[in-house]
Every structure is written in C-alpha cells, then in structure tokens.
Amino acid sequence: MTEKHTPKYIHGYLDEEQERLRHQALVIERPIYDYIDFSEYKNLLEIGSGVGAQTEILLRRYPQLQITGVEYEPKQIAKAEKNMQELGYTAPRVQFIQQDAKDLQLSEKYDAAFICWVLEHISDPVQVLHSMKPSLLPGAKVVITEVFNATFYTYPEMPTVKKYWQIYNDYQVEIGGDPQVGARLGDLLEIAGYRDISLRSGGFHLDSRNPDDRNTVITYWKNLMSSGAPALLEAGLIDQKLLLKMQKEMDELKARKDAVFYYRFIQATAFA
Template sequence: MSSNNPSYKYIHGYQEVEQERLREQASVIENPIYDYIDFSGIENLLEIGSGVGAQTEILLRRWPQLSITGVEYEEKQIKKAFDNMSKLGYESDKVNFIHQDAKALSLSQQYDGAFICWVLEHVSEPVKVLKSMKPFLKNGAVVSITEVFNSTFYTYPIMPEIMDYWKLYNDFQVSIGGDPQVGARLGDLLEEAGYRDIQLRSGGFHLDSRQPEEKQKVFSYWKNLMSSGAPLLIEEGVVTEQQVLGMQLAMDKLRELPASVFYYRFIQATAYV
C-alpha cells in the first residue's frame, strides 16, 4: 500500500480479522484472476502492495520458479506477511518484503515482471506508482494489474440496506483519496505511464440459482468485505452500527435465497515495458 500522507487511512483496517479476510479473499477469487495470468517465463517478480502475502502465496504456488519482492507501505502487514510465508516454508531466496512507498521506489535490482492486485484503488494519483516502478522493470517485462470497478456491483433482488451502505462505503473511499472505479481507468493510466501493448479484460462473477454453492460462498465473502470497512466508517460517522447490521442481515438473506443473483466485474490489465 502506498501513501505520502502520515495520516493515511485504509478503509479495510489492519485488525487481525482483516488480515485473515485478505487471505480468504485471495482463495475465493483466485481462479477468476489467475487463470488469465501467465508468469511461466518470469523469474524475478515485483509485487506492489503485497499486504499480508495473500496474493504472494498464490503466485508462488502457481509459479514455483518465481522469486518475489513484495513492496508494502504498512509495517504491520509486512510482519504478518513474513509470518505467513515462514509457515508455508518459503525462505528469503524465494520471497522478501520491503517497507517502501510505491510512489517513490528505491530498489536494488530490476525485475522481469510486476504484479498489482487490489492496490491502486487505495492510492491517490495511481499513475505515480506505475511510473515509479517502471525503471526497475527490464525491457520487455510483463505487468499484470487487477483492480476494482465497484459501480458494477448488483444483486437481485435489490436491497436498499445493501446498496445504500455500498454507496456510503465507496463515497468514503473517494473522500480519503482512493478510487473505487479505478479499474475502468487502467488503460489510460498505463498509457500515461509509458507502457506498451496494453490489453484489458473484464472478469468477475454472475451467479444465480445454477451455482448455489459458489453463490453462497461469494455472498459470504462480499458480506465480510463490506463489513471490513465498518469500524472506520462508524468511527468517522459515515454509518451507524444499525446500518452495518442491516447490511449484514440483508446479505445473509440474499445468500440463502435460491432466486438471488450476485453480479460484479473487475478489470485486468496486461502491459509491457
């Protein structure tokens, strides 16, 4: 995560429960993201916004040849990431995490690939991150970015308790310098930062009565995602505890409703140096 602001606010928080949610998120959404990424020819990978290592874990499992350097702004996340990797048996030759601002990188080597996932949504002026990492990528390096496009979130039936909360959640993210629609801008951001051969795709979920188990799993995950912002939203006076509970109960209702529908799209970009 990247910020020049010492009072930087991360909407999801850094509590232990949130650190575990990040790992759960990675497993729930793994296939829709990683089935469309190919790092088979990459040896040294730069991961921006590595957090607790949730994505790092998947990257190393899918491409065992990788050696990954993760850049993270929040020191608490780095400690958790090292703990997670150690428990999985990864040594320093396979993965390392460093504390830096991704807008002003100072790295000791160049990489033949870069990976960013769910990070630029939290960053003001995300193009600065893309420009900052470019000198540390070799000529021909591949860049893979996956980002949110939160206005695509839809459920059937529409529940005001959910959609009103979702609007407040996203509006607050904008107010603290983030962009919950940044996925839609990835092409322009990469173009401005000087990358080439930019390709975009839309991924995500469209789940209905035909996929009952996956739909229940994703509704549960999304409820946890929305709830993760609740402590800060309550603290800032954006929502009340009653509104949070109302959202959670509505999500539970949709999860158990056979005719309910869950829809959401994210955007993936691939580009080259």
Template sequence: MASKYIHGYQEVEQERLVEQAKVIENQIFDFIDFSQVNRLLEIGSGVGAQTEILLKRFPHLSITGVEYESKQIEKAYKNLEKHGFDTDKVEFIHQDATQLSLEKEFDGAFICWVLEHVQNPQAILTSMKPCLRDGAMVVVTEVFNSTFYTYPERKEIQDYWKIYNDYQISIGGDPEVGAKLGSMLSDAGYKGIQLRSGGFHLDKREADQKRKVFSYWKNLMSSGAPNLMEENLITEKEVITMQQAMDELREQEDSIFFYRFIQATAFK
C-alpha cells in the first residue's frame, strides 16, 4: 500500500468524499450495469460514498467492502445508517487488498479511485481474482491526471497540480494509472476487457455544471494541501492563490474545464 494517503483522513475530507461521489455520479454509474450481480466486492470502500450510490442504483446487491483504514470503515457505517440504507446488506472488512482473505465468493467487483493510491495496484487485481466466480464482472474507474486542463490557463493552478501529482508519485501512488488499466487487467488474466474515457468538458453551454465542477475540483486539490504543507512542498499562500484562481475561473463566462478518467470493464 502507499505509505501515505494524499487526501488524509480528517473529518472534512471524509465529508468531501461523499460530496465528490454525488457530483461525479452520473459520469461513472450511468455506464455500469450490476443488475445481474448479486454479491459485489468493493475494493477500497472508504467512507462508503460509492457504496451508497451502488445500493441506491442496485438495491438488490449484497456488498462486501474491503478497506485498509479502520477510521474510514467506522465512518462508512455511520454514513449508510444516516441515509437510511440497510446495513444488513453491507459488510466492511479491514484488510490489505493486496492480500485478500475472504470467505465469500463474489459475482462482481467494483474499484473506484483506489489504485491511484497504492504502491502495487497489479497485486490488488491479482489478489481479488480467486474471490470471484467464473464470469464475474469487474468494473474499475481510475484517474488520468495529465488530462486536467483549464482555460484560460492559470500558472498558479498548473504549478499546484504538478506539485500535487509529483507528491502522489513520491508516496507510492500513480496519478496516471487509469491509462494502464487495460494492460494491468490483461496481465492479471481477466477477459473481455473494454475501456472507455469519461469525465468533463465544460464551457459556457453548461454554466451551472461548470461552476459546480470547478468548486468540486478546487476542494479535491485543496484536500492534499495539509500533507503538501507538512512536507514543505507548498506554502499556505500558494494554496490560497490556487483556490482563488479556481474560484475566478468558476465565475468566468468563457472559462473551460476539461478532465478525463478511464473506466474498465472486464470479466474473470
């Protein structure tokens, strides 16, 4: 696993994860069909933000979430109970996903925004394979951070984004892992691999959505600030300058937001 988690485990970050999942829900889940899946394995279930959406869209599912950080598991149960979901259908297990030991067998697996944070993502894809039934559907959604672009270009945003991604690499993560999903799934022996590019290309035609996504992305970038400042990689002034630039672009009529992630579907 990565030695550090770039976003941290503060309560404000736990809440951001829930809000983030809602903002980008359609871009991810409109292309997923787990209607024929009954037992779903969710790797890196975190605070249950994606679990909540899975249960909302596929209420028949029985979900087992695997999470490395016990603080996130505690928050996940609270989040699901708070929003009225039946936690009898959900189990969160504290395990290292590179060394899974699970009693159940699953006919589907879901991974979202997880492989970017670990030192050996290939090991996760390999480790979960024996837990899956033959023909099980696997859906993996991951970042491709070099695609991030805003117009007009603001140096304070691009400089911060480079420091953010370089730091993620330095702690064992991979901000470009999405581009590698096809090869990784193939190396792990999965079949029927399909890739698609999802994300945002927002301009004045979708002004409200553009404002919402600029705010969401500013918060995502800001979530790494405590670790970046602790490592003396950035100053508080530089964080504030980045945030102000994102706010200005959010309100600028002719501004553009562009970002692509990669979603892979495969089968055991």
C-alpha cells in the first residue's frame, strides 16, 4: 500500500500560522463577504476548510447555514474543531471531514459550496471542481475567491519586497500551485461544467485617504509573506538577511504618509 503524503503547503502548519489564518480572515472579511449572499441556502460544503477561519465567518453571517468542511490535513481539522467549540458551534451546525478534495466521497448533497484561498495550492483545480459537483444539488450556488498575485503593487516600489514576492510566487508554482489562479476561475468553472458564471475583482487600493486601513493591510501582508519564510529558507531560496530586509521595507512602507498599497483578488459565482 502506497503511503499518502501531505502536499507541500507554502504557509506550513505551525501554531502561529494557524492563528494568522484566523486573523487574516477577519482583516479581509468585508472585501470578500460583503459581496456574497448565502441567505437563501441551508446546507453548505466548504472545500479546504483549514482551521475554520472562513467557516466561523460564514456561521456568524448566516445563522441558518449548516456547514460541512472538507480538509486534507488532520492537524488543521483538530484546530478547526477546537476553534468552533470555543465559539459555541457544534454539530449539526458544523462538521469537518478529512478527505482529498480531488477525490471526494460524500454521502450528503449540498445546495451551496464555498472555496476561499484553496485552489492556488492545488495542481489540478479543475479536478476539485469536477470532484465536488456530484455532491451538489441541481442549481447549487458556488462561490470561489482566489488570488491574483501579479496585481500586487506598492508605491514606492520596495526592491527587496518585490524580490521576495517573486521568489514566494515562483516557489508556489514549483510545488504545484498557481499564484495567478484567480484570473482563470471563469475558464476552470466552464471546463468543469458549471453555468451562469460571473466574475468580480475585489481587493485593496489604499493610500493617504485611509491610512489606518492601509497600515492594517500592510501589516497583514508582511505577516502573509513571512508565513512562507520557513519553507523558503528550507528550500534555500532565501536567507535570514533577505527575510529581515523584506520585513524592514514593509515597516518603512507603513511609516510613509504617501504609501500606496494595491492588490486584487478574483471572486467567481456559478451554479451547478
């Protein structure tokens, strides 16, 4: 019997990373969820539920939802279950199942599905979209939010930040992911046979008019990039000096009154 190995994941599974995921979800909650409406749905399938960072937002915003989260990594499920219990969420409102999203074997049918920051880590995202389709009721609503990392821009441009971001994204590709997958969501859903596909671009364009929001997002982004450091260091792609210089430049950016931060993600809505 061949042993299954957890696919490489740029952010890793350290305790501090698990907490960062929850903080990240809250920092960027509004740009994602203000444009989502699951109020008419009851039974939602979340693919790649991780530590439950998005799950808790969905449960809070939609009290009628029952959510099944599918996650590959057992350590993430254990943390998600602990997080939900602390928030007072238990079955049947929420449950987590350990399965490979590319080969789902689910007994229930769902009238909605949600994927957020997951397909970027998967070598064949169409396989995931195909795999979940038999578990969706006819007309089920699907919402997917994904990265488009080529859109990242700061003013002024910070040379080490730019270099680090390129290394970070190149490594994502090397381990089988796609840091630009958001741009392909329409095609991926079309190939997988979904209908009524619509796309929107969301994200941040923050400058001196909103310094508090800008600084919050710059800090978040510094932490996001730093979360990839253990993997990049282990792979020999960066050294400690480069990491510290990147972090210093992000702090310098935050300190500038004329700083600009720009980034777009892509959100797709479709129906089974």
